[in-house]
Amino acid sequence: MTQLIQALSDISDDYDALFCDLWGCLHDGVVAFPDAVAALEAYRDRGGMVVLLTNAPRPRAEVAEQIAKFGIPESAWDTIATSGDAARVALFTGAVGSTVFHIGEPRDEGFFEPLAIIDNPVKISRTTDLSQATGVVCTGPFDPSADPTTLRPILLEAKTRRLPMLNANPDIVVDRGDRREFCGGAVAQLYEQMGGTVHAFGKPHPPVYDMARRRLAEAGGSDISDSRILAVGDGILTDVKGAIGEGLDSLFITGGLAAADIHLKGVLDRTRLDAFITNEGLSPTYALGMLR
Template structure:
């Protein structure tokens, strides 16, 4: 496995969380995406950017100035930037977090969050009683926005999950008994963050997607709110067209992200080009200290991986 801590609790099959369908032994047989040092010539080809946040725009603690500057300049040249995040909270909460990370509002036009997609799904299904999984303090904005009541599992119509209740001390398999009980009643599982792991200051922590994946393996029905699923980019596309007041062809959209499983795969699913940022979630696999390693990049982009039109250590104009 790629990550330093054990993933045996999560799955019974051998899986690379960064690129689920592929095994590391398949490496070194395809050319990696070309390495870029400046994004300006590439960005000039596009009208719209769908940009990941964590790992591209900030590192969970502070903004990446070069990335924010590049997005600001792209907008200054007439481009539109939609931030697409698997954050399990409404976009207003994402915007507030960006402010605390010193990400300027000049770097983006609008935000698509997995939290909003999950809330819309709950409303569409007209769920009135939900069993909630996730940190009630950190993700309070999601749970407070629910019109459904929080109830014990035995009374629930569905589960909504924003993450592990205690992601620094729990693993997904700790939820197996609860999921077994939910499976007996075929309860739908609304995953408000499809990420399996997140990098928090150099520590990789499990996310809601890891629990959802376990439930799906057990045979449970899961609604995935966010990347790499189409609902994230369909929502972003609609926002971009509304902002630009015209149709936006998919070949004029560039996805920028740091995850093969979510960003690169999401771009492939939606039919857009993608730019890979290597210093995010995959940095231990792709970076030699501060430099991007072409050899390591090739080992990451194994046969069958979602493609990228280019790769950068960090987004820079």
């Protein structure tokens, strides 16, 4: 049964490292959550290590720049692992061929920068003509505010041509401030429903957890076992499902994506939480309204 806690400090002594989600846990896409930042700083002061594990479809350097602007200081984390970097490994080792059609926003251009860790990377070129493409790369919708079904004509042609899709962000939606936006997962989900083939990266899929462990080791945590790692996040189908699949304990932040389903008058409601968990068929180890 999921244990309710009042703060991260209630259980922090049981874990040597956190795999901590960003959006919905540390920031809302606009500004940082001060209590969450303080909780991670306190955790690190006690000797814990923090890997920011995010489904952002961008390189970790770009994510570090972004969160600094939101107000998340480097004192709150040790390293970053992104679904974008995990997907880039697949891209530059030829997962969808060498000529790709990109679905996504211009701000995701960094995704196509080669990774230094890949020897003899596949030379990737981009095309706006699906008839010339060997695959599709999705970092998100062209317009995150538009319903993904607007992409159906493009996806139908891609499926007809049997083009595989590399999805760099499995999240379905995120909340940017008080506005909900669609992510790459919504596009990939539609493509699969239409009969297309999707190679997915990021939580809950294993490649990004492998990268998180490598990044943790690089930062000095090579001796930390899975039993001493806690996954923190607000996505039941990404953070919690991924943690369960990896054999990690999880802390479900209920005040993020699932707040409308679980909270009553702004407060975590046990009955609603239990109903939500039962409906999803995924039981986190712990639950907390907001990270603090």
